[in-house]
Amino acid sequence: MIDRAAVETRVLRVLRWVVIAGLVLVTLFPFYYMALLSVRPIEEVLQNPGRIWAAPAEWTLSTYREVLSPAAGGGQGFLRFLLNSAIVSVAATVVTLLASIPGAYAVTRLRFTGRRQVHFLFLAVYLFPSILLAIPLFVLFTRLGLRGSLFGLTIVYVAQTVPVSIYMLRNYLTTIPESLEEAAAMDGYTRLQTLRKVVLPLAAPAVMANALYVFMIAWNEFLFALLFLVEDRADWTVSLGLAQLSGGIEVSKTVLMAGSVVLTVPIVIIFFAAERLLTEGLTAGADKG
Amino acid sequence: MAATRRPGLTRRQRENRAGLAYLSPTLIVVLVVVVLPVLWTVMLAFQRIRLINLRRAGVFGQYTLANVELVLTSPGFWSSLWITIVYTVGATLGSIAIGLVAALALRGRFPGRTFVRASVLLPYVAPVVAVTFVWEILLSPQFGLANNWGTRFLGWDRPIAFLSQRQHEVSLLGWHFDIPLALLTVIAFEAWRYFPFAFLFLLARLQAVPAELEEAARVDGAAPTQIFRHILLPQLGPVIALLTVLRFIMTFNKFDDVYLLTGGGAGTEVVSVRVFNFLTARFDIGAASAQALILALGLVVLLVIYLRYLAPRVEGEDR
Numbered sequence: 001m002i003d004r005a006a007v008e009t010r011v012l013r014v015l016r017w018v019v020i021a022g023l024v025l026v027t028l029f030p031f032y033y034m035a036l037l038s039v040r041p042i043e044e045v046l047q048n049p050g051r052i053w054a055a056p057a058e059w060t061l062s063t064y065r066e067v068l069s070p071a072a073g074g075g076q077g078f079l080r081f082l083l084n085s086a087i088v089s090v091a092a093t094v095v096t097l098l099a100s101i102p103g104a105y106a107v108t109r110l111r112f113t114g115r116r117q118v119h120f121l122f123l124a125v126y127l128f129p130s131i132l133l134a135i136p137l138f139v140l141f142t143r144l145g146l147r148g149s150l151f152g153l154t155i156v157y158v159a160q161t162v163p164v165s166i167y168m169l170r171n172y173l174t175t176i177p178e179s180l181e182e183a184a185a186m187d188g189y190t191r192l193q194t195l196r197k198v199v200l201p202l203a204a205p206a207v208m209a210n211a212l213y214v215f216m217i218a219w220n221e222f223l224f225a226l227l228f229l230v231e232d233r234a235d236w237t238v239s240l241g242l243a244q245l246s247g248g249i250e251v252s253k254t255v256l257m258a259g260s261v262v263l264t265v266p267i268v269i270i271f272f273a274a275e276r277l278l279t280e281g282l283t284a285g286a287d288k289g
Numbered sequence: 290m291a292a293t294r295r296p297g298l299t300r301r302q303r304e305n306r307a308g309l310a311y312l313s314p315t316l317i318v319v320l321v322v323v324v325l326p327v328l329w330t331v332m333l334a335f336q337r338i339r340l341i342n343l344r345r346a347g348v349f350g351q352y353t354l355a356n357v358e359l360v361l362t363s364p365g366f367w368s369s370l371w372i373t374i375v376y377t378v379g380a381t382l383g384s385i386a387i388g389l390v391a392a393l394a395l396r397g398r399f400p401g402r403t404f405v406r407a408s409v410l411l412p413y414v415a416p417v418v419a420v421t422f423v424w425e426i427l428l429s430p431q432f433g434l435a436n437n438w439g440t441r442f443l444g445w446d447r448p449i450a451f452l453s454q455r456q457h458e459v460s461l462l463g464w465h466f467d468i469p470l471a472l473l474t475v476i477a478f479e480a481w482r483y484f485p486f487a488f489l490f491l492l493a494r495l496q497a498v499p500a501e502l503e504e505a506a507r508v509d510g511a512a513p514t515q516i517f518r519h520i521l522l523p524q525l526g527p528v529i530a531l532l533t534v535l536r537f538i539m540t541f542n543k544f545d546d547v548y549l550l551t552g553g554g555a556g557t558e559v560v561s562v563r564v565f566n567f568l569t570a571r572f573d574i575g576a577a578s579a580q581a582l583i584l585a586l587g588l589v590v591l592l593v594i595y596l597r598y599l600a601p602r603v604e605g606e607d608r
Contacts, residue, residue, distance in 0.1 A: 005512040019394040030423045050437035102311035112308025129542035131561040132581040136326035159322035220416040222545045239418045260419035271414050
């Protein structure tokens with residue numbers, strides 16, 4: 001009789017590699033294709049749409065030149081958009097952390113009135129349809145004159161990321177033994193000093209991971225950038241600039257892909273750098289016990 | 290030390306004050322940018338407001354049910370709601386199923402595991418605008434790779450417009466029927482983009498399953514599918530339930546993906562895209578608000594049904 005366990009084990013051993021190969025192909029291929037198209041000449045792409053390889057000799061960087069050079073010089077001005085995106089994302093990250101670190105500490109360690117309700121409020125914000133928020137904010141910011149300003153956009157990103165950020169930090173803070181803080185209090189630290197000198201260094205990996213998370217959300221965001229900034233080209237973020245580029249006439253697909261690469265590369269770099277940083281940070285904490 | 294403490298306050302009161310003070314920046318931002326605007330949406334939904342007469346809008350405006358009536362009776366609303374549900378259910382199930390397969394396959398050790406695990410997360414972390422464009426170009430009927438290879442190697446008669454064709458006739462074993470092509474493509478995209486999210490949750494849970502449990506079953510001669518069915522699946526149950534709720538809500542509210550892929554055309558107009566079109570094409574703020582409100586209400590109703598009847602386990606899980 002054939003042993004079911006043995007047969008299945010053998011079949012699954014092969015199947016597992018098929019699945020792994022399939023997953024890698026499906027997740028990486030679109031990004032590879034994006035990079036490939038961005039350096040192929042457009043005429044050649046239209047003639048041979050089925051090719052998935054181009055020798056370095058055929059590569060052209062004119063697409064990147066068109067995307068990055070300023071609008072005045074006949075380009076698409078993505079350098080400017082990159083700067084806008086960087087300003088908004090960094091500002092949103094800093095402000096979110098400034099609000100969420102003490103906030104997370106409060107919900108983890110301190111008993112105060114309304115603590116339970118706060119959790120519910122944050123969960124609601126996290127799960128709320130952003131399109132519902134878009135309407136009143138569109139109206140409100142129009143009235144306040146904040147629409148069309150990077151500042152207004154930053155505030156919206158902060159409001160949307162702070163609850164999740166507090167939630168993530170709280171999960172980490174609960175693992176820090178309370179006795180450390182009590183010891184600090186015995187040494188005469190005030191609460192704020194304890195937070196800054198004891199809790200914050202211990203929570204550094206979580207804070208870092210959080211910062212990257214907020215940065216990614218802000219960098220990738222599209223809806224509010226579209227609603228708030230679309231009228232003035234000088235304010236566009238990279239996501240918005242790219243979306244507007246696709247609607248433009250006379251913009252070839254290879255230029256569009258070059259723009260996509262410009263938009264994606266910073267996130268991919270941050271993501272792969274953070275992977276290492278995160279594991280290092282976590283293991284460093286682990287051997288301290 | 291004693292000097293920093295104000296007299297007349299108990300330890301408890303001081304803690305209460307500190308807690309509220311530490312949380313106040315967050316509360317202020319959330320209140321001003323989220324809570325108040327939402328309340329305002331409710332108000333707007335019951336007033337006749339367009340962008341032109343916005344200045345006159347206030348708390349004491351004239352309230353009316355006209356917007357709600359307009360939305361409920363407008364052509365395309367109910368079909369849009371149905372599309373949203375199909376899209377949400379399809380994308381939720383798809384992303385969790387792929388995420389589960391991925392988590393099971395990438396669980397054990399193998400050379401290059403770190404790299405593979407990281408790259409599998411890419412669709413989730415990459416900017417939505419960039420990935421929708423790559424999909425659009427890959428699927429394009431004129432110069433897309435999918436159609437080029439499809440006609441060359443798979444014997445398709447003519448290119449298929451994946452993102453702009455509402456119905457597509459397929460024949461299977463002599464049967465001919467229509468499938469909602471653009472909608473299915475959008476669902477596939479959503480499953481592709483969000484399976485890493487499910488993958489992360491499921492992998493973390495799988496790694497917490499005690500190794501002895503599986504080892505014991507293996508020694509007893511259990512086949513891998515039996516181990517999965519009787520040992521792993523019960524352990525994963527609560528996470529899958531939680532994922533279902535999270536992905537359902539997120540997808541139900543999703544705007545950018547559909548908007549960027551199809552603009553809501555070819556039978557893919559989900560409610561959030563419809564709200565956006567009401568807002569930007571007609572400047573009908575009242576109707577857009579009413580519609581957004583119905584979206585939120587629909588979400589709440591579906592969730593209550595889910596939590597009440599389908600997933601009693603979740604309640605215990607996230608308390």
